[in-house]
Amino acid sequence: MTSTDSTGRSGGRPSLPRPRLPSPLVPAADARFEQHGVRLLLKRDDLIHPELVGNKWRKLAPNLARAGGRPVVTFGGAYSNHLRATAAAGRLLGLPTVGVVRGEELAHRPLNASLARCAADGMRLCFTDRATYRRKSDPGTLAALLRTAGAEGAFVVPEGGSNAAAVRGCRELGAELAGRADVVALACGTGGTLAGLAAGLPAGSRALGIPVLKGGGFLAGEIRRLQEEAFGGPRGAWSLDDRFHCGGYARSTPGLDAFADDFEDRHGLPVERVYVAKMLYGLLALTREHAFTRGTTLAAVVTGRPFA
Numbered sequence: 284m285t286s287t288d289s290t291g292r293s294g295g296r297p298s299l300p301r302p303r304l305p306s307p308l309v310p311a312a313d314a315r316f317e318q319h320g321v322r323l324l325l326k327r328d329d330l331i332h333p334e335l336v337g338n339k340w341r342k343l344a345p346n347l348a349r350a351g352g353r354p355v356v357t358f359g360g361a362y363s364n365h366l367r368a369t370a371a372a373g374r375l376l377g378l379p380t381v382g383v384v385r386g387e388e389l390a391h392r393p394l395n396a397s398l399a400r401c402a403a404d405g406m407r408l409c410f411t412d413r414a415t416y417r418r419k420s421d422p423g424t425l426a427a428l429l430r431t432a433g434a435e436g437a438f439v440v441p442e443g444g445s446n447a448a449a450v451r452g453c454r455e456l457g458a459e460l461a462g463r464a465d466v467v468a469l470a471c472g473t474g475g476t477l478a479g480l481a482a483g484l485p486a487g488s489r490a491l492g493i494p495v496l497k498g499g500g501f502l503a504g505e506i507r508r509l510q511e512e513a514f515g516g517p518r519g520a521w522s523l524d525d526r527f528h529c530g531g532y533a534r535s536t537p538g539l540d541a542f543a544d545d546f547e548d549r550h551g552l553p554v555e556r557v558y559v560a561k562m563l564y565g566l567l568a569l570t571r572e573h574a575f576t577r578g579t580t581l582a583a584v585v586t587g588r589p590f591a
């Protein structure tokens with residue numbers, strides 16, 4: 284018997300430790316939802332893999348397979364979950380990784396815990412001023428960045444890891460929930476996970492995205508673009524509710540903090556604060572607004588866990 288891991292490799296090369304798939308789907312008894320006739324389930328994607336957590340595993344695995352052993356270059360901010368996951372994958376697979384980090388080096392020294400982890404995992408960090416960073420998809424700028432990083436010929440994964448292969452990888456998340464939920468909710472950054480999830484859901488269930496960035500108005504167009512690229516057209520039923528960003532990316536409010544602390548106590552679930560907390564907070568608000576009809580089964584995707 285040959286062993287093949289989820290990146291499609293087999294034999295001699297190092298491979299990713301086996302992911303826990305399908306991820307567990309567990310009921311969360313919560314009177315605040317039940318009193319409105321809503322049954323809450325938690326889709327524990329945070330348990331897929333100890334280091335390539337949640338949707339980052341679903342998005343990265345197909346890209347690492349496509350990289351075929353080439354060094355991997357990707358992009359992110361100073362606290363990016365995606366950069367950490369890519370760095371960890373590089374260590375586990377013996378692949379060189381380069382992280383292009385938004386912002387000048389001076390602003391990032393000493394390294395915060397997230398970037399320090401990336402570096403410890405062997406990722407070469409390449410700090411880039413914000414103006415250049417914004418233009419990173421422009422072919423000339425990208426080529427210059429790769430040259431500076433000494434990474435010409437590397438496999439490029441976009442910021443947040445969302446490209447067509449990643450979106451197709453997230454379709455499985457929807458398929459795992461088929462027949463188990465009427466509404467599937469998740470937090471959105473780039474929207475790549477939602478684009479794939481919606482495509483994997485059967486007719487009759489729908490995806491609900493909670494953007495964590497302020498001004499998420501661009502996101503619907505981005506999700507349509509990703510679905511076009513991944514599947515050749517729109518797929519599945521989905522919508523966004525952009526009222527729960529709480530001030531923007533990585534921002535919080537006392538109300539959100541209190542809600543997340545309380546949710547941890549009630550359910551014994553470590554609540555990741557940048558994404559997952561806002562999604563759960565939004566779901567309770569929507570439930571109280573009677574956005575879900577009585578009898579709805581609502582699956583909340585726990586896309587990640589706190590970084591400590």
Ligand SMILES: *Cc1c(COP(=O)(O)O)cnc(C)c1O
Nearest residue numbers: 364472473474475476558586587
């Ligand atoms: C990256 C991330 C997301 C956002 O995923 P997108 O595909 O970019 O929308 C959601 N939750 C967690 C925990 C993440 O790390």
